[in-house]
Amino acid sequence: MNKRDQELEFEKLVKEHELLVLKVCRVYANTLHDRQDLYQEIMIQLWRSYPSFQNQSKFSTWLYKVSFYTAIAGIRKKRDFMHLTEPSNLPADLTVEDDHFKEDQLAELYNAIEKLNEIEKAIVMLYLEGKDYQEMEEILGINQGNLRVKMNRIKDKLKQITKK
Numbered sequence: 334m335n336k337r338d339q340e341l342e343f344e345k346l347v348k349e350h351e352l353l354v355l356k357v358c359r360v361y362a363n364t365l366h367d368r369q370d371l372y373q374e375i376m377i378q379l380w381r382s383y384p385s386f387q388n389q390s391k392f393s394t395w396l397y398k399v400s401f402y403t404a405i406a407g408i409r410k411k412r413d414f415m416h417l418t419e420p421s422n423l424p425a426d427l428t429v430e431d432d433h434f435k436e437d438q439l440a441e442l443y444n445a446i447e448k449l450n451e452i453e454k455a456i457v458m459l460y461l462e463g464k465d466y467q468e469m470e471e472i473l474g475i476n477q478g479n480l481r482v483k484m485n486r487i488k489d490k491l492k493q494i495t496k497k
Contacts, residue, residue, distance in 0.1 A: 334337045339383070339384075343379075343380065343383050346392050346396075347376070347379065347396075348387050350393050350396050351397055352395065353393060353397060353400065353462075354372060354375050354376075354379075354400050355372070356458065356462075357369045357371075357375065357397070357401060357404055357458070358372045358401040358404075359376070359459050360404075360405075360446070360454055361404040361405075361451070361454070362404075371403070371404060371407060375399065375403045375404070376398050376402055378399050378402075379396065382395075382399050382422075382424060383387065390471055391468075392436050394468055394471050394472055397459070397472045398471070398472045398473075401455050401472065401473065405451045405455075411451075413461060423444075424477060441495055442495075444494075445491045445495050446491075446492040448490075448494055449487065449490070449491075452473070452475075452483075453483070453487050453490075455472075455473060456469065456473070456480065456483055456484060456487060457491075459472065459473075460484060
């Protein structure tokens, strides 16, 4: 495949899965500026990594993995770089529109998720996306047994946080 075809294929795949990247940015970045910076950094990392993508997993799995690791690496470089923000502070194009959540319930959920560590946030996000434990394992590199234990602990933690 020549360079131009590779660029076109990359652009098409990223465009199809762009919402996944925006969700990662929303969870791991506080301000619009931080989300834009993180989005750009993720795109750079995706492009750099794309030649090594072997189609051994789904493209969305690979994209999640690169996105999460890029976001977490940014947090580790600068601990106060990104934090979750209130849903009301999110730009309209990044907010989740779900009829099952009222505004206050969504705010409460985001406030609770904000108190989780980076890995816990990633697990919750994948869970809310409907990913099964096998795909979570591929993305995060945590075996399924540990993921199940972590998920149960996270659910308990979120219940405790929201009871306050």
